[in-house]
Amino acid sequence: MRLTFVLLTSLLSWPVLAAELTLELGSGTRTLSSEALLAHPQLSEIEIPADVAYQRKMRYQAVPLATLLEGIASGDHLQAVALDGFAAELAAAPLLTSDGSRAWLAVEDPSRPWPALGRNKPSAGPFYLVWENPQAAGIGPEQWPFQVVRIRQLASLAERFPALLPAEDASANVQAGFAQFQKHCLACHRLNGAGDSQFGPDLNLPYNPTEYFAGDFLARYIRDPQGLRKWPQGRMPGFIEAVLSEQELAALIEYLRHMTERKLAH
Structure with missing residues (x-):
């Protein structure tokens, strides 16, 4: 019994593994690890007063999403794909601006994982698209995809x-x-x-x-x-x-x- 307890304690204490985000843009495909994003020169700590996923105030380490969208123009169309198959269709223009609403890619630190979204549920990580001042551009909850693993440029719907x-x-x-x-x-x-x-x-x-x-x-x-x-x-x-x-x-x-x-x- 004690051995089982020790093994379980060890498993629960293991750090969350680093995750990868795939960007499929017109400039090519590249993969960024959570470790690399947490070392990004524009990484900031931001506060989201009314977080969509957690329904409360949250603080994140995040990178301005626009800095990752190389070669993307305001008329382009993007899609953010989550682990569970959720696929958010996103016009590029609001993602690229720093005025009014501003899009950030929140990055979950494997050494400090975010809270679970509910009982027996994972967190919103590894990557989560969050917005500062979302009401300025009429950003709705479907434009806050969480558990994101891929962002890709696509033709219009x-x-x-x-x-x-x-x-x-x-x-x-x-x-x-x-x-x-x-x-x-x-x-x-x-x-x-x-x-x-x-x-x-x-x-x-x-x-x-x-x-x-x-x-x-x-x-x-x-x-x-x-x-x-x-x-x-x-x-x-x-x-x-x-x-x-x-x-x-x-x-x-x-x-x-x-x-x-x-x-x-x-």
């Missing part, structure tokens, strides 16, 4: 996934809803089989949620998933009005309803 596009003559509200879908939904969900995420279900195949949520239940579900359908494995966050306004929510639902008429075999 319209080029990569035409199956997501509404009809050319779709209303301005549907087009606005498509923009909200890209910002808030595509990191976890596919639609018509299109998308890179492996995290959540397809939102059009075999059925669109507007086909099985009656009345205002879909809007209520988006606002508070656990309040409408509570289950321990539920991972979808709620989208409060400060993140997704009533007008934006209505447009998102109108886009989803519009796409019921544009189902594609997959």
Whole structure:
């Protein structure tokens, strides 16, 4: 029994191994270790008053993300991929600026690991995209990917996934809803089989949620998933009005309803 205790204590005391971040950009592919990033000349200690992952104030050692994005222009498109298949689609422009909202890559120190995200859950490491002053650029929670292992430059969503596009003559509200879908939904969900995420279900195949949520239940579900359908494995966050306004929510639902008429075999 004592030997088992000693072995368990030893295992728990082992330091977290250094991690690697892969950058696949137009300038080429490179891999950076957490050790190298923690030695970066622009590494700073920053305070995030309302951290999305931890839901409280957090302090991090972080590098300005713009310094890592060599060769990236404001019109480019990036994707941050997490360990669990979450794939955040990110316009490059907000990532490159130091005015208003500012993007940082928080780096978990293997010798001082971050807290777990919950019981029997890992931390938000090894790398976490956090924002200073996120409200200045309307940065939503899906633009805070954690457990990041890869950041890559890709073609625009319209080029990569035409199956997501509404009809050319779709209303301005549907087009606005498509923009909200890209910002808030595509990191976890596919639609018509299109998308890179492996995290959540397809939102059009075999059925669109507007086909099985009656009345205002879909809007209520988006606002508070656990309040409408509570289950321990539920991972979808709620989208409060400060993140997704009533007008934006209505447009998102109108886009989803519009796409019921544009189902594609997959």
